[in-house]
Amino acid sequence: MPRFFxxxxxxxxxxxxxxxxxDAVFHHAVRVRRLKSGDACTLFDGNGNAWRVTLTSIxxxxxxxxxxxxxxxxxxxxxxVTLALAVTAVEPMDWALQKGTELGATAFLPFYSERSxxxxxxxxxxxxxxxxxxxxxxxCEQCGQNHLPQLSPPQIFDDALKAAETASALRFxxxxxxxxxxxAALHHARARTSLPTSVFLMVGPEGGxxxxxxxxxxxxxxxAVRLGPRIxxxxxxxxxxxxxxxxxxxxxx
Ligand code: SAH
Numbered sequence: 575m576p577r578f579f580x581x582x583x584x585x586x587x588x589x590x591x592x593x594x595x596x597d598a599v600f601h602h603a604v605r606v607r608r609l610k611s612g613d614a615c616t617l618f619d620g621n622g623n624a625w626r627v628t629l630t631s632i633x634x635x636x637x638x639x640x641x642x643x644x645x646x647x648x649x650x651x652x653x654x655v656t657l658a659l660a661v662t663a664v665e666p667m668d669w670a671l672q673k674g675t676e677l678g679a680t681a682f683l684p685f686y687s688e689r690s691x692x693x694x695x696x697x698x699x700x701x702x703x704x705x706x707x708x709x710x711x712x713x714c715e716q717c718g719q720n721h722l723p724q725l726s727p728p729q730i731f732d733d734a735l736k737a738a739e740t741a742s743a744l745r746f747x748x749x750x751x752x753x754x755x756x757x758a759a760l761h762h763a764r765a766r767t768s769l770p771t772s773v774f775l776m777v778g779p780e781g782g783x784x785x786x787x788x789x790x791x792x793x794x795x796x797x798a799v800r801l802g803p804r805i806x807x808x809x810x811x812x813x814x815x816x817x818x819x820x821x822x823x824x825x826x827x
Pocket of ligand 1: 747748749750751776777778779780781782783799800801802803804805806807808809811
């Protein structure tokens, strides 16, 4: 069943009601996916709500759809998982956002650190953020996620550290030279505390974190953790870390 993100649905959509598809959904469903009148699809609003609909009429510029039913609301995630990602080139970043969404990240926090080799000016940043959002939307469409992960505007490193200053958060920054492994840290965390309300995972740029950044991370209450003996690409580290967190505490368990 094709799924499309329906950003701002009218309130109180009821079965039997007919709606005009917003331009973005029309483009995607009719022009790209070539749905025809009579075809069924699912629309979701990114806040956990979704509807089964049937396309009833299509012309060159617009399509109407009938609401068949509202699907049961998607359960809220057990806790939030924020993936803080050093901004990288387009492809690895897209990969990390796509796989991160599939693996249940609830928020993405791009950041610039000292060794980030990508810096975007404001105009390019805006376009890139739109592109990142489209990657996240399309991953949600594909994987059945009805809660759209949040995407923050890129922060500088210190602000990314501060963004995690919430009570009962587990904060891990990934560093291949850390003493503790992520599975060991998760094991200790589980033994010590009940389920956290939020988990933050920070992945560095290809050049890694500087020692000053590692000190700042420790001072801000983040634990350095490693993922085995090999150096992973940042996007691989992000997906592996998220998988371990979800397996230890979340919905892969
Ligand atoms: N040259 C860098 C490697 C950076 S890899 C260095 O030696 O640190 C890019 C990012 O992926 C790193 O900043 C780190 O956050 C993460 N990463 C890669 N391999 C890792 C590992 N084995 N354990 C933990 N984090 C890792």
